[in-house]
Every structure is written in structure tokens, then in C-alpha cells.
Amino acid sequence: MAETETIYVLGEGGGVHAMDVPLPEPIQDRLTRGLLRRVNKDGSPYQGTATGEDTRAGAKDGDDPxxxxxxxxxxxxxxxxxxxxxxxxxxxxxxxxxxxxxxxxxxxxxxx
Known part of the structure; x- marks a missing residue:
């Protein structure tokens, strides 16, 4: 079985939720609109990685010219x-x- 990536999302109510990527479409839409925010497991701001990790499955910085x-x-x-x-x-x-x-x-x- 393939290993899934888990990210943490700060919800509208302030709770931190673990989510598997790819995100469900409604969650991804709310993340894109700014209603949700990606955070670290402890709720601190997410800074990303050197590889340009993004919440969209397989997306990397610069993928969309x-x-x-x-x-x-x-x-x-x-x-x-x-x-x-x-x-x-x-x-x-x-x-x-x-x-x-x-x-x-x-x-x-x-x-x-």
C-alpha cells in the first residue's frame, strides 16, 4: 500500500486537523479561498520545504507557468x-x- 502524505490544516474554528493529500475538493477550495490555512502539527505557521511542497497533490512551485x-x-x-x-x-x-x-x-x- 502506498504511503500517503498528511498535512495539517487550521480550520475556521481554530482547530488543527490532519488531512491526507490529495485533499477532498471542497477542502482544497476552502484552502485556496483562504478560509483554511496550512499549519504545522502544533498549529504554528507552515513554512513549506525546499522542494516547494504545496497542498495540491503533486504540485511544486513553478509548475504552472x-x-x-x-x-x-x-x-x-x-x-x-x-x-x-x-x-x-x-x-x-x-x-x-x-x-x-x-x-x-x-x-x-x-x-x-
Missing amino acids: AHPPSPDGRPAQSAPKSEWIGYVVRLGKLSAEDAANYTKADLIDLAS
């Missing part, structure tokens, strides 16, 4: 609106529900 990674976590201008929603939520500027009502251009301006 259309949306190259930014050192500060800021999405590329061409990234989908969902990535901008997650970024604005992580900055603490809006809730995910409020951010969804903004246009992508408005989210980019708000993040500036």
Missing part, C-alpha cells in the same frame, strides 16, 4: 479570481464571502 509563484505569496496578475480572494482573506482585508462580491480588479487594487 501561467501563474508563477511570488516570494510574498501574492498571486500573479493573471491568476484566477479565487486566488485573489484567498490572498485578500489571508491579508485580513475582507472575509471570503465579502471578497467574492468584488471584481478581480477590485481585489487586486485592495491588495495593493
Whole structure:
């Protein structure tokens, strides 16, 4: 049996949950939108690894040339609106529900 990777996710209620990768689609969507955050087992902020580990199964930094990674976590201008929603939520500027009502251009301006 293949060994699965386990990550830890900080939920909306503040609990740390162990999750096997690949994540279920609804969980991955909430992680992308910034409603959930990847953390270490003890709940401390996750810093990633030298290999560019990501929560998407098999994803590595730079895998998507259309949306190259930014050192500060800021999405590329061409990234989908969902990535901008997650970024604005992580900055603490809006809730995910409020951010969804903004246009992508408005989210980019708000993040500036």
C-alpha cells in the first residue's frame, strides 16, 4: 500500500486537523479561498520545504507557468479570481464571502 502524505490544516474554528493529500475538493477550495490555512502539527505557521511542497497533490512551485509563484505569496496578475480572494482573506482585508462580491480588479487594487 502506498504511503500517503498528511498535512495539517487550521480550520475556521481554530482547530488543527490532519488531512491526507490529495485533499477532498471542497477542502482544497476552502484552502485556496483562504478560509483554511496550512499549519504545522502544533498549529504554528507552515513554512513549506525546499522542494516547494504545496497542498495540491503533486504540485511544486513553478509548475504552472501561467501563474508563477511570488516570494510574498501574492498571486500573479493573471491568476484566477479565487486566488485573489484567498490572498485578500489571508491579508485580513475582507472575509471570503465579502471578497467574492468584488471584481478581480477590485481585489487586486485592495491588495495593493
